[in-house]
Amino acid sequence: MSDMNEFHLSAEAIRGTIKVPAHPVKPDITAEEKKALKERIKKLMREQDATLVAHYYTDGDIQELAEEMGGCVADSLEMARFGTTAKEQTLVVSGVRFMGETAKILNPEKRVLMPDLGATCSLDEGCPADAFTAFCDAHPDHTVVVYANTSAAVKARADWMVTSGIALPIVKHLKEQGEKVLWAPDQHLGRYIEKVTGVDMLLWQGSCVVHEEFKSVALERIRRLHPDAAVLAHPESPEHILDQADVVGSTTKLIEAVATRKEEKFIIATDDGIFWKMHQVAPGKELISAPTAGEGATCESCAHCPWMAMNSLQNLEEMLLNPGPQHEINIDESIRERAMLPIRRMLDFADSHGISGKYQGNA
Template identity: 45%
Template sequence: MYPTKEMDIRTERKENLQQKLIKLKEEKNAVILAHYYQEPEIQEVADFIGDSLELAKKAAQTSAEIIVFAGVHFMAETAKILNPSKKVLLPDLNAGCSLAESCPPDAFREMKEKYPDHMVVTYINCSAEIKTLSDIVCTSSNAEKIINSIPQDKPIIFAPDKNLGSYLMKKTGRKMLLWDGACIVHEAFSLDKLLKLYKENPSAMIIAHPESEDHILKVANYIGSTSGMLNYVKNSDHDTFIVATEAGILHQMQKDVPNKILIPAPAKEDNTCACSECAFMKMNTLQKLYNCLKNEEPEIILDNDLMEKAHRPIKRMLELS
């Protein structure tokens, strides 16, 4: 496809906006944290790009006065909990998370009350309210380590992701009471289409995120967190990979391994990218990011008591990580 005048104008606008953002960051002593699932043009201006664990650590360490979180709501909440005195901004307050929303606090509280002797481990992909009901938080990067740190005789409730919970039970040999929640992005992969794609690329390695359903994980050559998948592809001798996670990861992954072939795992629904994308992650745009920092809104505002209670399980996770 040849470049058109319209494409040139779009590129010029993008680069102009990115330059303005970089200047604005310096003026306001701001830092932009972006998840791997964000649009490439947002990743290009971010100070740090990472998965949930990496970004939580960066949020806890930053000396910036303003944190702009290019991700979804629970991530920005976590940054605010770790930095209660700083201003934390989210480009679009409606950028939620299907997994976090699958675990309403009132319903989860009722479940917890039925099992008072259980230790509550929650995946970081949950609301601040759910974190206040937790003993310890985990991410997909450190979940196995967190579970293994709990005494064998202590029963566990794991929430909200049943797919990650099921995977962890197999990995650790621990029985856990699982909350029935899931990520619609990671449940969107089609096994039939994936196997067809593999037949067309028999030398490919299938890599998958543990939020994926069991039938996808069973055919994967490697299962790991977002950062784990990136490292695996970088260090592998193979040259072709079918990637079963949100397609936004492919931007950074391709930068890391420009000579390797990366194929997004196919979704059940037919769509333009033939992959699985998170509509919530894609709600943030470069223009919204610029407006957000320029106007210093929308801002994440949380009650002090809630932040204090939610901070404890996150702190325990960071200490173990």
Template identity: 60%
Template sequence: MQLWYNRRPKILPSKASNQRDDKNLTMLSKQDIDDRILVQEHFAQEHLPQQMGSAEIEQYKSRIRQLLKEKDACLVAHYYTDDLIQQLADETGGCVSDSLEMARFGSRHPASTLIVAGVRFMGETAKILNPEKRILMPTLEATCSLDIGCPADEFSAFCDQYPDHEVVVYANTSAAVKARADWVVTSSIALKVVEYLADQGKKIIWAPDKHLGEYVRKETGAEMILWDGSCIVHEEFKAKGILDLKRVYPDAAVLVHPESPDAVVQIADAVGSTSQLIKAAHDLPNETFIVATDRGIFYKMQQAAPGKRFLEAPTGGSGATCRSCAHCPWMAMNGLDNIVAALEHGVDEIHVDAELARRALKPLQRMLDFSAS
């Protein structure tokens, strides 16, 4: 897998737009959408899994191992989930990966039930790709600010204004938004897909992450209109804080996920998806890394590069709030206790409307076919 190391951007077309015109929102205003994100974020913070002692943790892990066998189930976890969940997925023959590999793995694995530890769009994607399988999640309340920030009706109306554009949406979106798209991408293949489209002279609508979209736009020179969404974790990384930390650790390499603001991307030694950043941690000769993405990734980074030191990139700067921590509150809702509940009682099962799934499958399958080629 190729890393997205910073490189000289191509010349941008003069007509490219990098902002959504909020006056075109005919249903929910930008403030309405932002308020929804804040409410859901508060809900997540109030419904985190219970803290456990070591003996209780082992009891839950033992019970999950038993239930996975009894239910013909497999645990699929994202890099941003708790270390204990990632460890358990590894130990039980499951998968710990990014969104793209999670999608691939679920389709390949013979288990009749997948329990997807992550956020809701990941469970929906698993169901769309595997309609015959039962898809459970530790909690259906685990969502994503990018998903909330791109309501399907508003996005569809936005797209209708640009009928000559290809619609490319990030995986961090609802099934309804995917159904409106021509392409779905993850951060690991976004550059290649947009480069492919730009080479054909296609104009692009990109949603929902404006920072990732701007990074892709600069790197490819594609003519893109960007939806105004962002990840509440990556949005908080500040270039000044990272540079201040770099003065303390001058030999540290800075690893940045492209959902981060442009000022942060510009000071990175390596820019890439979660899998690409883990590879950079292994490949680069540095012994210390400042990491600008969710701290859940440290579990796999430490496995890939034992003996190396990983530091959380500062968030929020001075006067930081409880929001300013490098961990997604919705990923944090996944716990051993609600994995047990899901497996024992079949609660928090993902269902996707059949017609919606049929339409969303087309851009998802296009993503998988493109990545395979």
């Protein structure tokens, strides 16, 4: 089921080498200074025929700017789709590197920039292409399904790419076709999908440093303090967190739950960058971060991805003032062509089944 044999120790060793960056200190600026900064960025974006594509986990100031400019604020499914329809010739991706790579894979003719190319992801870092290829080669009878949080080279080895918002229907479809699935890299999301679908699945042993931090006993305590609150959890969280959740789902599904459920209070087990959009769609509701403190806590993330935190209005302006190769995503063409196939397969499936990665309610 999830036994990787000789690859298990290899993956464990690789994950142990991941260097989690310290959270950058957010500059303290006045409201007037922020307004002026945003106006300068908008001017630079217009001059460079650029649009801003931001993930729900980025800083609220960036999400607000993207919406003000007619860009995109969404999960990685909709971020991937948006770039293919945007009229602008430059895509500025505010998120982590695999999101920029996905944009470039689908839009090779466009310039794709990121404020900091060092903004990576523990799931991506913990699934190197050479080790993953060896794992796939050892199991040739399995359909290879990779999560979006992987490098272009890993996607190039896959049959399907999925995001958390579309993983369940795609894996259900594969099970109906009689397929066995090799899944990477997030073991918790993989186990959740395996449990829900009953598919025969091999799991790579990756994990997200944010979702790994949520603590079961501490969550039980905070639930007792707030018995009227619903618990919402992203399926990258460990099973002991998902077992306590009222809703398990993608970022878009969790945002929808806050907007539509009758509860006035929610305990959220995912990156707290999502709170900006949740407050926007449900301004009167109370949001509480699921606890990352407690016995065994290391708080490498404290409910916010340190790589996502590398995106700011300040370095967005700096990038636009000097948009050189240190900010541009480029991918070897042979890898890009192979990686496009599983992504395109996912997008075609989403289109044919009416699946969106963007909250469609009133914002």
